Amino acid sequence: MGYSKTNHKQILAILSLMVATLIFVSSWEPLTYKRNSFLTETNKMNLASKRDELEVALEKASMANKTVIIAFVNKAYVEPNDAEYPTMFDLFLEGFWVGDDTRRLLSHLLVVSMDTTAHQRCLFRRLNCYRMAAEDDGLAGEKFFMSAGFLEMMWRRTSFLIQVLNKGYSFIFTDIDILWLRNPFTRLVTNADESMDLQISTDEFDDDASSTRIRINTGFYFIKSNNKTTSLFQRWYDTRTNSGGVKEQDVLQNLVRHGILAQLGIKIKFLNTIYFSGFCKFSLGDFRFVATVHATCCRGIPAKVLDLKDVLRNWKRFREAESFSVPTNTTNNFRGIVHGACSNSWIKKIS
Template sequence: MLSGSNQSSRRNLNLKTEDFIKNMNGLIKNQNYNHFIALFLLFLTLLCGFIIYNPVTFKAFSPFQYHTRKAKAGQKDELGLALAEASTESRTVIIAVVNKAYVEGDDKSMLDLFLDSFWHGENTRGLVDNLLLVNADHASYERCRFLRLHCYKLETDGVRFDKEEVYMSDEFIKMMWSRTLFLGQVLKRGYDFIFTDTDVLWLRNPFPRLSLNKNVDLQISTDQFNGDQWSKNNPINTGFFMIRSNKNTVQLFDLWYARKDKSAGQKEQDVLNGMLHEDVFTKLGLRVGFLDTLYFSGFCQDSKDIRAVTTVHANCCRTISAKITDLSAVIDDWKRFKRSAINETSTFENLKHQACAHSWGK
């Protein structure tokens, strides 16, 4: 049974409904269609507004919503999200650092050439899914987002890395140290990674050539390989290396970066090489492997065997334009090799690297 007040409310609601229907019928009968349509459109507008913007049940719609990756309470921060998105199941990431100078060019940029190598390489296309591109300025970040890669914008207080930093210039050295600090943070988050400069062509998947032994903490490329993969007399190159995250490698990067202010005029690679010869690695209990240039080649010491080469680094070269010119020649040789019959060719043809040789005179 309904109470008296409920019955009265129901009668009032019925009367109001009847009045509304009568008024609407009157509008229609009087041909006031414009008023009717206006009321109807207003109703639809209010309804759509409620559906789209109701903060309780719906999220505001945006066609660019996929660009937003803000950390919510209890979630990872921006770096944590970027690493998680790029990581393999075993928490391994491929990391490269770029700035505006590396993503722009008259014809082809360094980044374009770097990504081309993944496209033309053997078993390398899928590795782009595990590539995290660290952007030193806004222009390179925008380019990275446009290419739909995994991107992270590296903020460095008071420093702008938005132009080409010529080898061994003051800004070049600052950029290298900024990179070292960042990579140390990645290790502290428990991620193993391959670091690669973008002037390294990935012609084959490098993982089969890298040791899977977890007791090997660091595997690093060399400018001149002396034949012994465990010899610290190999001159190291920090443009390509694989490192495992553990307390010893974290401590190594902390000690390495701590030497920044006491190493004026030295790039971070020189400082690390000094630590190697001071037996800092040994004292930390680190096992280091040095990569054979037969497989991890570079312009300082070319691999003559195109059937074995895995990566090619434009080391011993001063400018970006020279690197692009000579690496493009390597890509051309690689394409020729892939088109050729089995065993028809086994060597690179363009090993003079003339643009890089001339870059030192600039």
Template structure:
């Protein structure tokens, strides 16, 4: 069988085929791309009516959203009204906070509050962790519905019922659904109020397992520190991919103005959740003019399923990120707790001789986004196989009449 003498055009066709084959593998391994595509497919417009985008633009231009000097009496009155809408909050903050006015906050709805589910794992991780059980005394659980509040008061001392008129946060909120977006932005608005009351916040999603005290690994100089889905090694590089599930914020003028700007920026980015909006605004000039000292947390200490921390001697928290569905998260987080217990039970000599690895993520790899990418991969592979079959068919039997001559160029009448 004679060999083809490939021309430049043939090599280009082969290169394109190779690109089609490699693209799905890139998508499967590249977390930022996965999250972008998943969010793009599921975006639902969320357009609150409190303020128009034109009003937001004017606020950015005149500095009212980025500076403390131009705050009007009307704005101060609005803050006072917010405090009146949250009765009992200030007293609860005093009881929960540490002497330096710092407290841990998580949010909870009834789907995550059911018996032997997410909130139980979250609280259990403090007991399983390395001398961090006392931190539960400084944990405020913000319940988003009455059922979650009732369960919270049964298992924890510091619970607050955050009401949102006309919205039911009780059921499980699927990623990027309309209610999910409302829940995320309600959280940002609540944290802003806590900052304005003068309290530092360490916010943690309930699907984060705590194993060590995170405070020694937080920068004493940064105003705002946020965990990462992917950490590039430079804590001040805004190119890091942030994750809003774990955030430490110091209460000062810069952070209060930033949270106002962040919350109002949802109007300029409809259909996006707080994490994506933060990723967009961190590179803007209004953000730079705030002077906010921003740092990203190293995934060696603050890991997750997106980028697992493999150092059991350093890991402080493990987040079930890059995973959709409550049941998938629960399965893998239980594996995470089991691995941590196994590590704690090992002697110092055993830890030196036998390195252990996390079993998770396991079930989370079967999330719908991965299934969609697998379908895409299989479709492209079928396309390539058909492409190669038609080329071989032409080589052996001659070009079919319906196939354009320009697709392949055969140099020899024999194959």
């Protein structure tokens, strides 16, 4: 009988323990849910913070009217070819240093990096830097013209620039293989009364700054942020899926020729090659007027570096001659600079 009472007590104790366990488990589930909810909110805050990094970078580089200068770099542009300096990035920055009224523009330049090496080089230069791509995105090396990597990089660039427009920032986009020899704003329409939505460089210019037959070049342009330009860029980007492997510049060219500018009410100005020059023309033009020189119609970074170095050398000679008041007809001789390395880059490899 004593054994039975003891056993009964044990059973009651076990039942009590089971009930307590059930109560604990039922109370634990909401706590777990709350904890997971807290982690989810934390993750959301981190993602929002990451998105805001672009806003911070843009604000830091912005002029008073919410205008920035944007350039993209990756490892291929910031490291020397065959261990020989300067790099393409070095030449690009040197142009701002020796250009006419261009040094102050560096504070408004936002360098968008596509890999860690490029980002670290940018930070070392104490520039305004923004890291766009993850390390494994495959955007680090040199992307040869019309390769799959080249096309992917161009479209990723366009996607990023849509974000900038959506944030209300106007910008000059510039390729790294461009030398800024003069402040280009002096040759761009910036007056609010004559507002242009888009001002874009050309490979050839036929004296009509509004002709849609002109061959555009998306390596340099000035675009205002508004509903019209955001719609243009979104249409441009959305067309990539049906582009059939055509580069993004040609996709935009086709849209222009098929009347998208009139559809969206966009005012455009095609920039004259007298002021915004490139290697697609035999001569660079007159150094008395040129604002930028673009290594267009050129295959590979080594060839571009060689010819852009030659442009810089001649620009420095021109500026020196100007400082000594050399007659105009003498300084005019500098317009005959050729770009042999780039011309030959299509028929042989430049090492």
